Amino acid sequence: MKYKIGDVARILGISPDLIRYYEEKGVVSPEKDPSNNYRYYDTWDINFLIDCLWFKNFGFGIDHVAQIVSASTYEMLMDDLREKSEEITKNIRYQELLLQRIRKYYESLVNIKKYIGKCDIRRSAEFVRYLNRYNKKYDNDSELQLLSRKWLKYMPFTKRYFEISEEDLLGEGDDYSWGFSLSMRYVKEFDVDISPPVKHMPSRLCIHSAFKSIGKDRFTARHLDYMMEYAKENNYVISDCAFGNLACSVVEDNKVTGYFEVWLPIEESI
Numbered sequence: 001m002k003y004k005i006g007d008v009a010r011i012l013g014i015s016p017d018l019i020r021y022y023e024e025k026g027v028v029s030p031e032k033d034p035s036n037n038y039r040y041y042d043t044w045d046i047n048f049l050i051d052c053l054w055f056k057n058f059g060f061g062i063d064h065v066a067q068i069v070s071a072s073t074y075e076m077l078m079d080d081l082r083e084k085s086e087e088i089t090k091n092i093r094y095q096e097l098l099l100q101r102i103r104k105y106y107e108s109l110v111n112i113k114k115y116i117g118k119c120d121i122r123r124s125a126e127f128v129r130y131l132n133r134y135n136k137k138y139d140n141d142s143e144l145q146l147l148s149r150k151w152l153k154y155m156p157f158t159k160r161y162f163e164i165s166e167e168d169l170l171g172e173g174d175d176y177s178w179g180f181s182l183s184m185r186y187v188k189e190f191d192v193d194i195s196p197p198v199k200h201m202p203s204r205l206c207i208h209s210a211f212k213s214i215g216k217d218r219f220t221a222r223h224l225d226y227m228m229e230y231a232k233e234n235n236y237v238i239s240d241c242a243f244g245n246l247a248c249s250v251v252e253d254n255k256v257t258g259y260f261e262v263w264l265p266i267e268e269s270i
Contacts, residue, residue, distance in 0.1 A: 004040065005019055008045070012049055018062070026070045097157070097186075112247050117211065121208070123204065124206050124208075124263045128187055129198070129199055132148050154182060162260075166240060174220050208261075208263055208264075215255055
């Protein structure tokens with residue numbers, strides 16, 4: 001039984017262009033009618049096209065599929081299957097991490113409203129960070145920009161990180177720095193290099209809180225004045241810069257509103 005290309009396309013649910021592509025790659029060899037140049041495929045050709053669909057659904061690209069079906073030895077096929085298995089295993093691991101991350105992020109957004117304007121004492125997590133923006137200016141250093149592009153690939157496991165110096169907290173200054181942070185779990189998972197300008201940040205005893213910043217370019221050290229008052233009222237001694245992350249940026253009452261979680265290190269009692 002002979003089939004025209006349109007018949008084969010309907011039988012297999014694929015496009016005539018894909019059939020022609022596999023013909024170009026030597027997967028199928030239809031007979032051509034010299035009088036009208038029509039292609040005629042037999043069941044042998046269709047079997048090979050079914051093989052192509054088989055391997056395509058494993059996730060191989062069409063070029064790779066063509067090579068497997070038309071030119072692969074037994075050993076080559078086994079190597080391809082092992083490599084695809086390893087690739088899928090890595091993808092599954094990444095998707096598992098992504099699912100855990102989105103659930104954790106969702107939980108953090110549920111909780112952050114509870115902390116707005118309130119202070120408690122807790123230990124910060126251990127993490128690493130680097131800074132690439134100071135106030136509204138990004139650092140133009142080429143090596144730092146290269147690092148930034150590399151870290152952008154770690155999203156959404158990174159956090160948008162900020163620091164406000166102890167000097168600005170205690171005085172009237174309003175300088176701040178921005179960058180990215182990454183928890184130690186993901187540092188290990190992605191084998192992240194911890195060398196300058198990346199800095200390791202140990203777990204520390206902190207005043208913990210959250211605040212909102214409403215409107216464009218309204219982020220300021222003065223958002224943390226209430227935490228400084230809390231430290232003073234409770235005789236806590238500030239021991240380092242404040243740090244935290246942007247939890248989310250949303251629209252409330254037609255204004256851009258940022259939710260921030262913040263940590264203010266204090267001296268520990270001996």
